[in-house]
Amino acid sequence: MNSYTGKSLSWEVREGVVEVELHRAPCNEIGTEMLGDLEEFAKALETFSRETSAVIIHSTRPAGFCAGADLRELYQGAAPLDVEARVAGVREFLHRIHAVLNTLDDSPLTTIAAVQGVCFGGGFELALACDLIIADKMARFCFPELRLGLIPGFGGIPRLRRDVGNAIVRDLLLTGRSINAQKAAAVGLVSQVAGEGEALRVARATAAQVAKFDRATSAAAKRFAKPIPHDELRREIDLFCEMFTRPAVMEGLKKFVESTDALPYLP
Amino acid sequence: MRTIEQTTGEILDLAAQHFKVPRASLSPQDDFFKKLGIDSLQALEMLTRLENHFGIELPDFEMQGVSDFRTLASRIQARL
Numbered sequence: 001m002n003s004y005t006g007k008s009l010s011w012e013v014r015e016g017v018v019e020v021e022l023h024r025a026p027c028n029e030i031g032t033e034m035l036g037d038l039e040e041f042a043k044a045l046e047t048f049s050r051e052t053s054a055v056i057i058h059s060t061r062p063a064g065f066c067a068g069a070d071l072r073e074l075y076q077g078a079a080p081l082d083v084e085a086r087v088a089g090v091r092e093f094l095h096r097i098h099a100v101l102n103t104l105d106d107s108p109l110t111t112i113a114a115v116q117g118v119c120f121g122g123g124f125e126l127a128l129a130c131d132l133i134i135a136d137k138m139a140r141f142c143f144p145e146l147r148l149g150l151i152p153g154f155g156g157i158p159r160l161r162r163d164v165g166n167a168i169v170r171d172l173l174l175t176g177r178s179i180n181a182q183k184a185a186a187v188g189l190v191s192q193v194a195g196e197g198e199a200l201r202v203a204r205a206t207a208a209q210v211a212k213f214d215r216a217t218s219a220a221a222k223r224f225a226k227p228i229p230h231d232e233l234r235r236e237i238d239l240f241c242e243m244f245t246r247p248a249v250m251e252g253l254k255k256f257v258e259s260t261d262a263l264p265y266l267p
Numbered sequence: 268m269r270t271i272e273q274t275t276g277e278i279l280d281l282a283a284q285h286f287k288v289p290r291a292s293l294s295p296q297d298d299f300f301k302k303l304g305i306d307s308l309q310a311l312e313m314l315t316r317l318e319n320h321f322g323i324e325l326p327d328f329e330m331q332g333v334s335d336f337r338t339l340a341s342r343i344q345a346r347l
């Protein structure tokens with residue numbers, strides 16, 4: 001399939017590059033609708049022709065790349081359930097999103113996240129599944145999960161650990177603070193910092209460079225350089241589900257959903 | 268080294284430019300959430316602009332509880 005238009009995202013193959021556009025208001029929150037579209041993309045990813053060399057994931061939402069999991073949907077879906085049913089629902093969702101992100105991580109194509117604005121939580125985890133992150137200078141990266149009594153659940157800790165030093169892993173997780181594109185580049189998360197509004201253009205230029213190389217060689221280099229931490233990813237799901245049984249989590253989610261604070265995004 | 272007055276002035280210039288309000292309408296003691304009518308994401312944008320402009324890192328938790336330009340300037344000044 002060379003093009004697709006879903007409710008949350010669309011994609012099109014242009015000159016050997018798959019451009020995936022996230023366009024769900026307000027900021028591409030990942031709930032069941034976005035997950036369904038991502039699953040369609042993951043299926044298609046395994047079928048793109050040999051002439052396809054790269055994938056660019058970007059957002060058309062002005063607020064940013066992706067604000068993370070849809071916490072309102074999560075809270076509203078979980079609140080009426082008993083603990084066992086809550087955890088079962090969350091575990092199923094996590095297995096599905098992990099399958100999508102593992103497919104993206106494992107793709108023989110070179111994958112690029114073109115990031116602007118907010119790249120938080122699950123959005124950050126989506127970017128971390130890509131091979132390269134190109135961020136415009138207004139981008140911000142954050143794992144705010146601990147403020148809800150949770151850990152990142154879409155593969156964030158294992159993939160962050162894979163990519164950067166442990167000191168910045170601890171800094172991001174344990175403070176919940178957001179960092180800008182320059183800082184993210186300085187610690188090795190971001191490969192290129194683009195001018196404001198220029199991340200997609202830089203990503204396209206990078207994809208054009210990538211296309212010059214033999215695909216099989218690029219795929220082999222990627223497999224060698226970027227092993228998928230499957231064991232840690234499985235343990236992360238278990239740990240997340242364990243955390244999700246705690247009453248403090250539902251209290252944290254309720255507080256977030258009902259917040260009228262001017263700074264609910266600030267951990 | 269900038270003085271606190273210079274830092275405050277630069278913040279006001281940036282805020283006026285970014286949020287497209289007359290510079291003369293902003294003063295150091297203003298509550299920027301109320302004065303500029305900004306939401307959480309816009310506050311993050313402002314934080315990023317300030318970090319880029321001053322070449323500093325200002326953790327967002329240091330912005331919590333800060334609502335006037337003058338106090339914000341003192342937080343930035345401490346990192347210059």
